[in-house]
Amino acid sequence: MATRPEIAGSFGVVSSTHWLSAATGMSMLERGGNAFDAAVAAALVLQVVEPHLNGPGGDVPVIFKTGDSDKVRVLCGQGVTPEAASIEKVVSLGLRQIPGTGALAAVVPGAFGAWMRLLDEYGSLSIEEVMSPAISYARSGFRLLDQAARTIEASRDLFLSHWKTSAEIYLIGGQAPKGGSVWRNEVLANTYERILREAKGAGGDRSAQIRRASEVFYRGFVAEAIDEFFSKESIYDDSGTTNRGFLTGDDLAKWSPALEDPVAVRYREATVYKTGPWGQGPVFLQQLKLLESYDLDDLDVLSDEFVHLVVEAAKLALADRDAFYGDPLFRDVPLQDLLSTRYADERRKLIADAASHLHRPGSPGGAEPWLPSSDLLYEDGTKTAMGLPPDPISRDTCHLDVTDRFGNVVSATPSGGWLHGSPCVPGLGFSISTRAQMCWLDERSPSPYLGGRRPRTTLSPTLVIRDNEEIAAFGTPGGDQQDQWTLTFFLRYMRRQGGDLQEAIDAPSFHTHHMISSFYPREIKVGRIDVEGRFSDATVEGLRLRGHDVYVQGPWSLGRVCAVSRKGELLTGGSDPRQNQAYTVGR
Structure with a gap:
């Protein structure tokens, strides 16, 4: 049952991370x-x-x-x-x-x-x-x-x-x-x-x-x-x-x-559109390509098996992001290969029953992956190359649809x-x-600190056209978590087993920290995943047995998804109850 009603009407719907907006x-x-x-x-x-x-x-x-x-x-x-x-x-x-x-x-x-x-x-x-x-x-x-x-x-x-x-x-x-x-x-x-x-x-x-x-x-x-x-x-x-x-x-x-034109892939009966690789949007698409061969509808979305599969796919996609994404006006990003079925089939073989603790970018089209010097990264996430603790103030974001x-x-x-x-x-x-x-202080990196270039960001709105008649738009704040929180929302939305946008938003969420952080001080937390406290003890224990370093967070703490949809004349919308400020208005 949803925390609030899915808003529905025929005139217009607005969903935002702040009620006044x-x-x-x-x-x-x-x-x-x-x-x-x-x-x-x-x-x-x-x-x-x-x-x-x-x-x-x-x-x-x-x-x-x-x-x-x-x-x-x-x-x-x-x-x-x-x-x-x-x-x-x-x-x-x-x-x-x-x-x-x-x-x-x-x-x-x-x-x-x-x-x-x-x-x-x-x-x-x-x-x-x-x-x-x-x-x-x-x-x-x-x-x-x-x-x-x-x-x-x-x-x-x-x-x-x-x-x-x-x-x-x-x-x-x-x-x-x-x-x-x-x-x-x-x-x-x-x-x-x-x-x-x-x-x-x-x-x-x-x-x-x-x-x-x-x-x-x-x-x-x-x-x-x-x-x-x-x-x-x-x-x-x-x-x-x-x-x-x-x-x-x-x-x-x-x-x-x-x-610009978007980047897109087909997933089941939907075409999913994202920004280019100057943002992390294609990560969402890479995850879909990795997951498309699994029958996710037969899995309980609150089970350790479902969480494990989604997290392991995220690790692989985010590793490719770190190694290849940058401003395509200045760098040849092998996007066609990264989003190809052949590449996804190869990468999917790396997903095992146990959690990976490796940072594993691939070689799409034979491209050589870039990795930062190891002395800039610390696995425990408590140090940086400058010897300072991570910034205690979150640099977060807004969203609207x-x-x-x-x-x-x-x-x-x-x-x-x-x-x-x-x-x-x-x-x-x-x-x-x-x-x-x-940006990185390395000319070989996909996003070097050189003049006139777009830094590779985490900002990642999404638009989906389903069956050529239903259109959905959604997104969330969350930095490196954006294309993880929205992915789990999307996978639940695609089921539509009597549910709605709001129910898909409300469901318990999770994410991995197993990537190079996009923000200073660029730490990496190997094997760590955060799950909301609404997951069962059995799921948490199952994830730990698979080798995940699981941190149980507050029951309503991960995500701030907003979404709208239109199907014919019917317009709908939902917004995240987490943090008690997002709202959807419509009639």
Whole structure:
């Protein structure tokens, strides 16, 4: 039985990791907008109400389908590394990894430009209508999430000692705000209002105003403020020292979001679409290829056999991610071979009854896998190459999905620009994405720290077309866990034995840590899996007998999946009860 009803209607459905975002998206549909208007407005609100998870200086991939086309598209809002980024420059500082915070990890903020392009080319409402809710919440306030308050408190000493501009925004008399209190970011409200004011100065044409807003961000006062800050400030970071970064206004001016074709595989009666290998999306597809020969419908999804099979497939797919995925504009990623049936058949032979404790990338098409130097990784996950403990503050993410009466479906995973990732840019009220921490200081790696490249990220929305008549869109926050939590959701969804989206979301979840972490300090936890406490003692014991290092977590602790679906005129949606904040709205 589901924790809450699957939302159903025929007008529109919005699912988001924050209730105010979902309500905002629905308000756009109610005033005559479409799914793209709703997605952009909902995303801008997320930038205000979840500043510990994303911001205007962050990044986003969007996957979508319009109602008047059979074609699925991807919009890449992942900003690139600064043109001056250099492995040699960072190594000369005595560093062996890109820090997870500060200036060296900064990349071009891609989220705002991506949302403006989506609104311009596929939306219908004005930029004022779409931006107004975010401005209102930033100016008038909203109830601060407990998690956001905890993140600010954990960052308080850093803000007071080093990041003074962040202290000015997030601390009150030197103290962190309390969870549940009314909180506002009036500096960000001023930034949004100025962007809107200058956009409206472009005249009465809707498209001209939206394009002007993007121009103001990437070539106007926003870019100027970012350039001024990063060119002059040496910023304290995870290395325990202060370092100056490479991001400039020219980097912002040269960048633009790109529309791309998705990557897809067939699984049973469904075609599953993901982003390219500049994100980890193809991991989801590789797992499906590995699992397609098993009759998973005959397995209990709460059994140790089911969990074992899914985890072992994830280990193999994630090992290939670590070895081969990167920006395909600069690297030849052997994606066709990675997603081929022949390759999956070969790799599947490695799945045994016992858990593997090896990191085993393959050789798709004969390609040689890359692995980082072993002295950068520690199996116990308690050390790093810099001798520091792992960052206690999670760098997490948001998600939203929308479907409307016009047949449009949108899925997006906004992230980056975390309040604890880099200092607030003076006068703007937001931080810049530190996504370059996912690059390596090795030119041979699939994602090296070189200029103008998209770091290989974990952001991974999904779109599925089933039987050519049902379309589903879903995703989750969770970093390296994103394509694990959504995979188990999807496998349950594909059964549809009297269940629904909400039941598939609610079912007990699990994931493995047996991969090179995408985030600083890049630890690896060999053989470890986490399972929710709702799994039986027999399942946990069965997994341990198979050789898994099992950690039992809270009963509702793993995942934050949101999902929508449309089948004919029926629109449905569900959202994760975990963390008590995601919501689905529809009618």
